[in-house]
Amino acid sequence: MSARPVKHSLTLRGHRTSVSLEDEFWAAFRAIAAEKSTPINVLAAEIDAARDPGTGLASAIRVFVLDYYRRDAAR
Secondary structure (H helix, E strand, O other): OOOOOEEEEEEEOOEEEEEEEOHHHHHHHHHHHHHOOOOHHHHHHHHHHHOOOOOOHHHHHHHHHHHHHHHHHHO
16 A cells, blocks of 8 residues: 555646545546546546535545445445
8 A cells, every 4th residue: 555645647627737646546546437437537527626625636536436435335
């Protein structure tokens, strides 16, 4: 398990931004995007648009991943 976040660039609505997540969150986020047949940049843009302005994008992605797997486990 990586303790340090890893920075990756994403393109959200035509502009580049960097997001730092731990390797495990990047892997889970990519797996969810693949399962939904949605490009990771599109999924990140959806999360970005829905997040509270006071919440950072990296935090919003982590919560999205956690909620996704919690819902999956509840089924």
